[in-house]
Amino acid sequence: MKKEFLTKSETETLLLGESLSKHLSKGSLVLLYGDLGAGKTVFVKGVCKGLEVPENTYITSPTFSIVNVYEGKYKVYHVDLYRLDYVDEAEIGLWEYLEDGVVIIEWADRLGDIKAESYLKVEIFYINDNSRKIVISGYGELQELPAKLDKDNL
Ligand SMILES: Nc1ncnc2c1ncn2[C@@H]1O[C@H](COP(=O)(O)OP(=O)(O)OP(=O)(O)O)[C@@H](O)[C@H]1O
Numbered sequence: 001m002k003k004e005f006l007t008k009s010e011t012e013t014l015l016l017g018e019s020l021s022k023h024l025s026k027g028s029l030v031l032l033y034g035d036l037g038a039g040k041t042v043f044v045k046g047v048c049k050g051l052e053v054p055e056n057t058y059i060t061s062p063t064f065s066i067v068n069v070y071e072g073k074y075k076v077y078h079v080d081l082y083r084l085d086y087v088d089e090a091e092i093g094l095w096e097y098l099e100d101g102v103v104i105i106e107w108a109d110r111l112g113d114i115k116a117e118s119y120l121k122v123e124i125f126y127i128n129d130n131s132r133k134i135v136i137s138g139y140g141e142l143q144e145l146p147a148k149l150d151k152d153n154l
Pocket residue numbers: 007008009010011012013034035036037038039040041042043061082106129130131132
């Protein structure tokens with residue numbers, strides 16, 4: 001199922017990511033979609049906060065690498081595929097990462113067919129300078145997760 005949210009500030013998007021993180025564990029896969037500046041990295045920061053990644057950890061879209069790893073309650077593999085045209089899940093080592101922690105991928109549209117059985121899709125749409133529409137869809141075992149989310153209810 002899917003659920004739609006409207007966030008009216010960067011902080012609200014952060015809170016939504018934090019709220020989502022409460023339902024993630026080792027092996028969870030989160031795919032992020034949205035244009036440049038949509039708020040994907042902001043969402044990742046919220047997820048990291050919720051997963052107890054230390055506040056002083058610098059969280060940014062990996063620029064010179066494809067993946068950043070943060071240490072929190074679980075390991076968080078933060079992948080950004082922007083600079084790639086097309087990539088296969090195996091090529092980025094997705095399966096190894098999933099065995100080891102939570103994986104969150106910016107520009108997931110660069111991936112071909114998603115072979116993972118369970119994952120969350122987070123689509124972020126620019127509405128205006130401060131507002132974004134965020135559509136969260138669950139697949140496989142994570143199918144019912146979106147219904148449990150509420151950014152106002154952390
Ligand atoms: N409601 C909102 N949610 C998220 N970000 C917002 C919102 N309103 C304004 N912003 C601003 O939009 C920008 C989002 O930047 P961010 O780096 O998260 O985008 P991105 O999707 O990761 O882009 P890129 O594809 O370049 O990595 C920030 O400057 C943030 O302050």
